[in-house]
Amino acid sequence: MKEVDTTQVYPQDPNKTYGLMELVRGTKPTVGPAPEDMVYSWPHLLIRELVIFLTVAACLLVAAFLFNAPLEELANPNHPPNPAKAPWYFLGLQELVSYSAFVGGVVVPGLLVVALILVPYIDRKKVGVGIWFARERWLANGTFLAFLILMCILIIVGMYFRGPNWGFVVPWE
Amino acid sequence: MAPDKSTEKKSAGMEFFENVYRSIFRYGRIPQDGEGASYAVFNNLFLHIHPVKVSRHSLKFTYTFGLGVIATSLFLILTFTGVWLMFYYYPSATEAYGRMLDLRSSVDFGFVLRNVHKWAAEAMVFFVVLHMARVFLTGAYKPPREFNWVIGVILLLLTLGLSFTGYLLPWDQLAFWAITVGTSIAGYAPVIGEPLRQFLLGSDSVGQEALIRFYVLHVVILPGLLYVFLAVHFWRIRKDGGLSHPSENEPQDVAEKGAEL
Structure with a gap:
């Protein structure tokens, strides 16, 4: 068996013969420019999926034995806790609602969802695809990260810095 | 495809089991070559969602961090533990909380079951968001994947909806008041807000009707x-x-780059 020269972009395997079979218009099928870069799903992809699944299951079991899911006393419509808090992923919204119910609870989340859906129809230029933090995409990536970090800050404020009547408290006091 | 090794003499029993095995898995045991690997994937209902071949780039852990597979794994585990929990749960305002206590005291490993379901649910929201961030930060939503990004946004909303509706079911103080707050946010929308809130709750406030609807x-x-x-x-x-691949990028115009410099 002769070795394949992998330094080339289109490495030619000396053990194979090559011929032009078909001309394909477009870029859809998984026929990359460098066909030798493909590997079989069995076992390369499947073993990775299995390992991830088993790791996830194992971590959950460990977490389940270490930490109990919260369970407070029986629901009582006459005794609201102060403050009553939404689930953690909605605490950012609850924080915004505390400033303005309509803007924070309706306008902002509505616009965020619409913006998310429209993203790929606005930003269509094929640069920086398949690359983490591509330099050409600094504006798009920066905007996205800014929103994500803002959401995280609002959630953390809602979780730890809000006390009775949604007043500001510090968690370590 | 493994070559047929049936030339040697076999007992009738062995032959029976061999026939049964072959009727289920037509293409031999563990694939030995490319052809076998291809058959293994596309002749199996559960594996055939995979392509026969994938690019090395898409398998790099530091490209995807397995976030989509993690989110899917969590959802499968949530389905499994969720159905199991349904055997013990009763969606009634007078019964539900007692069933939670039963899970802690009288059901074998009931606390593990509930804890796994709870932590997997929290983790799923978290990992779906991380997966979305990965797709964004690698520019993977660009054509031709625009619509799959939209499907992804829908999946995120469904994940939030699942987590939110599950939050009420234990019927403790935490559940009751979190849902009271959460549904009141929906009520702030003009015109449709209040009808939407009432539709979700089946009543003016969180009660038995809301519990059965959320369930x-x-x-x-x-x-x-x-x-x-x-x-x-x-x-x-x-x-x-x-999966998205750097080779999809438009070729860099060398002359233009030179002019910029």
Whole structure:
């Protein structure tokens, strides 16, 4: 068996013969420019999926034995806790609602969802695809990260810095 | 495909089991070559959502961090533990909380079951968001994958909906007041807000009607929708040419680059 020269972009395997079979218009099928870069799903992809699944299951079991899911006393419509808090992923919204119910609870989340859906129809230029933090995409990536970090800050404020009547408290006091 | 090794003499019993095995897995045991690996994937209902071949780039752990597979794994575990919990749960305002206590005291490993379901649910929201961030930060939503990004946004909303509807079911103080707050946010929308809130709760406030509505949404409607959209999501990955790859970028115009410098 002769070795394949992998330094080339289109490495030619000396053990194979090559011929032009078909001309394909477009870029859809998984026929990359460098066909030798493909590997079989069995076992390369499947073993990775299995390992991830088993790791996830194992971590959950460990977490389940270490930490109990919260369970407070029986629901009582006459005794609201102060403050009553939404689930953690909605605490950012609850924080915004505390400033303005309509803007924070309706306008902002509505616009965020619409913006998310429209993203790929606005930003269509094929640069920086398949690359983490591509330099050409600094504006798009920066905007996205800014929103994500803002959401995280609002959630953390809602979780730890809000006390009775949604007043500001510090968690370590 | 493994060559037929049936020339040697076999007992009738062995032959029977061999025939049964072959009727289920037509193409031998563990694949030995490329042809076998191909058959193993596309002759198996559960594996055939995969392409026969994938690019090395898409397998790099530091490219995807396995976030989509993690989110899917969590959803499968949530389905399994969720159905198991349904054997013990009773969606009644007078019964539900007692069933929670039963899970802690009288059901074998009931606390593990509930804890796994709870932590997997929290983790799923978290990992779906991380997966979305990965797709964004690698520019993977660009054509031809625009629509799969939209499906992804729908999956995120369904995940939030599932988590939110499940939150009420333990019927403790935490559940009751979190849902009271959460549904009141929906009520702030103009015109449709209040009818939407009443539609979700089946009443003016959180009570038995809300519990049964959230229960049906949580165990049938939302997971059903999520499975449908998940199937479309996976199918589109293949139809859109697999995972995003740097080779899809437009060739850099060398002359233009030179002029800029």
